[in-house]
Amino acid sequence: MMKHTFFLLSLAALLTACTSTVEQYNRAQAFYSTGDYAAAVPLYRAAAMDGSTEAQLMLAKCYDFGHGVPQDMTQAVRWYALAAEGGNTNAQDNLGTCYATGSGVPKDLNLAYRWYERAASAGDASALNNLGLCYRNGEGVLQDEARAAECFRRSATLGNADGQYNLGRCYFHGLGVAQDESQARYWVQKAAAQGHKNAQLFAQDNNW
DSSP states (O other): OHHHHHHHHHHHHHHHHHHHHHHHHHHHHHHHHTTOHHHHHHHHHHHHHTTOHHHHHHHHHHHHHTSSSOOOHHHHHHHHHHHHHTTOHHHHHHHHHHHHHTSSSOOOHHHHHHHHHHHHHTTOHHHHHHHHHHHHHTSSSOOOHHHHHHHHHHHHHTTOHHHHHHHHHHHHHTSSSOOOHHHHHHHHHHHHHTTOHHHHHHHHHTTO
């Protein structure tokens, strides 16, 4: 009986803590959405310390962009890494970019590729595009235009404008796929419709 009571009390405490973490994150999101970053940061931090990967990601972004805190890429990487290790694919993608650009960490294209690949394997559209760039440029992996085009295709079909633009360019130049201007126009125009500036210029230059 005592064990059963202890279990119920422990479960109740866990549920209360989870609810508190979710509430903190939701309140932080509400402040962040209105531009009140200073009010959002301590709530993100509290939820992040409780293990919320979503809050860890947002706290990392606050440090990344200087929202509510002084910009600090070392702190941004710290929180991206925690969220990434916890399985947050957005954080994995952002951490890959930190390694790719040397922001807050020494530049390491191999680690960038690994984090992009980890997020891409879970279907993250942005990471799929970035993985495609790794294959296209031979960064952290052997250059492979066919794999690059396939990554761009998967990203594009998930609605990512960068992926759509890059897939369109693959078709335009015949990189990793058979050259096909109609397919190039289709994907570039989809990216342009989402406000992708380079896609808009590319379409304009080709009178699409």
